[in-house]
Amino acid sequence: MTTFPTTPDAPTSPTRRDFLKLGWGVLAGVAALEAGLASMQFALPRVSAGEFGGVIGCGPVDDFPAGSVTPFNEGRFYLARLADRGFLALYRRCTHLGCAVPWDPARGQFICPCHASAFDGTGQVLNAPAPRPLDRFAVQIIEGQVQVDTSRPLEREQFDPGQLVYA
Amino acid sequence: MSETTPAPLPIWKKLWRSAVREPFSGDRRSRLRIVMNNLILHLHPSQVPVRTLRFTYSWGLGGLSALLVVLLAVTGAMLMFVYTPAPEKAYQSILALETLVWYGQLVRNLHHWAGNALVVVTALHLLRVFFTGAFREPRAFNWLVGVALLLLTVAANFTGYLLPWDQLAYWGITVGASIVTYVPLIGNTIAQVLLGGPEIGSATLLNFYALHLSVIPLAMLFLMSLHFWRVRKDGGLSLPRGIDEPPVTKDENVTTFSDLVRPEAVWATVTVTALVLWSMTVNAPLEPLANPDLSPNPAKAAWYFMGIQELLLHFHPLIGAIVIPGLALLGLAALPYLDSDMDSVGVYFRSRRGRWLAALSAAAGLVLTVGYVLLDEVALDLPALLPSLPTLVSNGIVPLAALLLGLFGYGALMRRLFRATRCEATLSLFILILTGFLILTLIGIFFRGPGMALMWPWDVAATVH
Ligand code: HEM
Numbered sequence: 001m002t003t004f005p006t007t008p009d010a011p012t013s014p015t016r017r018d019f020l021k022l023g024w025g026v027l028a029g030v031a032a033l034e035a036g037l038a039s040m041q042f043a044l045p046r047v048s049a050g051e052f053g054g055v056i057g058c059g060p061v062d063d064f065p066a067g068s069v070t071p072f073n074e075g076r077f078y079l080a081r082l083a084d085r086g087f088l089a090l091y092r093r094c095t096h097l098g099c100a101v102p103w104d105p106a107r108g109q110f111i112c113p114c115h116a117s118a119f120d121g122t123g124q125v126l127n128a129p130a131p132r133p134l135d136r137f138a139v140q141i142i143e144g145q146v147q148v149d150t151s152r153p154l155e156r157e158q159f160d161p162g163q164l165v166y167a
Numbered sequence: 168m169s170e171t172t173p174a175p176l177p178i179w180k181k182l183w184r185s186a187v188r189e190p191f192s193g194d195r196r197s198r199l200r201i202v203m204n205n206l207i208l209h210l211h212p213s214q215v216p217v218r219t220l221r222f223t224y225s226w227g228l229g230g231l232s233a234l235l236v237v238l239l240a241v242t243g244a245m246l247m248f249v250y251t252p253a254p255e256k257a258y259q260s261i262l263a264l265e266t267l268v269w270y271g272q273l274v275r276n277l278h279h280w281a282g283n284a285l286v287v288v289t290a291l292h293l294l295r296v297f298f299t300g301a302f303r304e305p306r307a308f309n310w311l312v313g314v315a316l317l318l319l320t321v322a323a324n325f326t327g328y329l330l331p332w333d334q335l336a337y338w339g340i341t342v343g344a345s346i347v348t349y350v351p352l353i354g355n356t357i358a359q360v361l362l363g364g365p366e367i368g369s370a371t372l373l374n375f376y377a378l379h380l381s382v383i384p385l386a387m388l389f390l391m392s393l394h395f396w397r398v399r400k401d402g403g404l405s406l407p408r409g410i411d412e413p414p415v416t417k418d419e420n421v422t423t424f425s426d427l428v429r430p431e432a433v434w435a436t437v438t439v440t441a442l443v444l445w446s447m448t449v450n451a452p453l454e455p456l457a458n459p460d461l462s463p464n465p466a467k468a469a470w471y472f473m474g475i476q477e478l479l480l481h482f483h484p485l486i487g488a489i490v491i492p493g494l495a496l497l498g499l500a501a502l503p504y505l506d507s508d509m510d511s512v513g514v515y516f517r518s519r520r521g522r523w524l525a526a527l528s529a530a531a532g533l534v535l536t537v538g539y540v541l542l543d544e545v546a547l548d549l550p551a552l553l554p555s556l557p558t559l560v561s562n563g564i565v566p567l568a569a570l571l572l573g574l575f576g577y578g579a580l581m582r583r584l585f586r587a588t589r590c591e592a593t594l595s596l597f598i599l600i601l602t603g604f605l606i607l608t609l610i611g612i613f614f615r616g617p618g619m620a621l622m623w624p625w626d627v628a629a630t631v632h
Pocket residue numbers: 225226227228229230231232233236289290292293296301302306309310311312313314316317320391394398403404405406
């Protein structure tokens with residue numbers, strides 16, 4: 001068995017080496033991070049102009065009788081006017097997995113073709129698997145004209161009358 | 168003896184000689200050398216143990232996967248010349264391909280069916296590796312590489328699914344991307360990045376096109392190289408043996424050229440012929456142009472996701488589409504590191520007891536899964552039974568806990584009642600879960616009609632067309 005004599009300055013030498021190693025390691029890490037962030041920019045959502053997301057004019061209040069549901073395909077929503085004449089705009093994207101939910105006038109329900117979720121006229125869930133009511137869009141009535149802002153769907157846990165807008 | 172200068176070779180012979188590196192004479196030495204001198208053959212060792220040539224051991228499934236990948240690359244490159252990745256043009260370019268391009272329909276069919284076949288064949292390859300215990304050390308890492316390849320195969324199919332821009336594509340991807348939104352905290356962000364925006368649009372198509380044509384194929388090429396290299400480094404194929412035979416470590420060698428190359432060529436020819444015949448008779452589906460206003464009823468996911476879609480009918484989405492598949496995938500990846508108390512490499516289903524436990528577990532999986540689906544359909548309404556709880560708990564965590572307890576109990580039962588080793592118990596659980604998943608997939612494909620109602624396959628067929 002051989003042992004190497006340790007010189008007094010031996011400990012400093014590995015320490016310097018460790019420091020340099022760490023330095024390279026950190027630099028490599030930073031470089032990898034930068035490259036990663038830069039390539040992520042490529043994948044980030046891009047705004048595609050002209051696709052839905054603006055304010056949609058729906059027409060005069062009187063076009064919508066109480067108890068009616070009117071589809072607006074370009075805005076991807078239904079404008080519902082409840083029996084008490086309050087307006088509600090319902091995003092037609094099923095809160096379960098995103099299918100377009102059609103209105104079934106005979107049953108007075110929205111019934112999703114994909115996994116059979118059902119919603120009532122206010123968007124409340126009647127039948128799972130949908131986990132929450134249909135999202136809604138903000139409704140404004142300006143000089144007797146109904147306008148719906150489709151830029152941001154509003155999520156909710158349940159329907160309450162505060163969501164209705166009156167002429 | 169006279170000194171004659173050999174006649175100079177004609178140039179094409181010189182070219183040939185330089186390309187093949189050595190003339191081939193057919194003797195043993197030459198047959199060993201040709202494997203080393205040829206880029207493709209060189210993926211093989213120059214000699215292989217006789218036992219590994221048993222067709223009924225490997226079924227040639229790994230090689231078949233590789234063949235399909237090559238076929239996909241060739242047909243895919245042809246499609247690239249016609250296809251345009253923009254929403255207004257994609258569907259038209261597929262129509263043009265089918266009607267105006269010579270053999271366009273056939274090439275599309277070949278690409279479509281080879282892609283679908285790849286999912287089936289790699290899955291079968293995985294099963295044969297698991298059933299023969301070939302995933303244990305030193306091959307554990309190659310099992311992981313394999314799992315990654317299977318995931319890439321599914322990702323390739325999923326991204327390709329959007330490209331025709333028909334109704335199937337639009338709604339299949341809408342549902343698929345919505346599943347991602349249930350990942351806690353970051354789900355919405357991931358979905359937005361994947362789609363390149365809030366809903367499917369031109370950015371989505373471009374994202375999927377880039378993934379399908381470059382990122383995924385490059386990753387597959389890399390992982391396949393790693394996979395083949397590891398097969399050789401890990402000592403070649405595991406050696407098959409009879410059920411009562413002690414473990415074998417050595418076997419007589421034969422030359423790869425052509426004792427292995429010949430059956431490979433036969434198998435490849437048979438498969439390619441079958442695929443071409445199939446593609447000449449059955450067209451790849453193409454539905455009407457994508458219509459964001461109209462979800463088809465029933466709107467079904469791609470067939471390889473039907474098992475998950477069926478889970479979605481029974482569980483809260485977070486549990487059904489993320490937690491359960493996630494746990495299953497983790498378990499699959501961890502298998503070689505979990506199970507190792509028995510030396511059964513090379514024996515199908517481990518042992519005699521392993522074999523009948525496998526049969527028993529398949530039967531149990533069938534009965535339990537069908538039973539649960541029927542029960543959930545007619546009687547079980549957990550959210551109604553537990554009205555005070557949020558559906559994530561009543562329709563998610565509660566049945567998930569029951570499921571995990573049931574699986575745990577099944578494993579314990581195997582060990583207690585049938586004195587199964589840990590390894591045989593793992594096999595039984597694997598087969599139980601596998602059968603359950605296959606049954607769910609079959610129910611989803613064949614027994615779900617409009618509104619996802621349960622019905623007989625012929626009634627489903629009658630409503631769809
Ligand atoms: C694109 C996908 C794949 C390709 C092209 C491929 C190809 C191959 C080939 C050519 C072999 C050698 C012989 C054979 O069994 O045919 C092999 C062996 C093997 N593969 Fe794969 N494979 C793929 C996916 C997988 C998957 C999904 C798994 C499992 C998770 C896997 C795990 C293994 C293991 C452990 C071996 C060694 C088997 C033994 O020694 O008996 N591979 N693979």
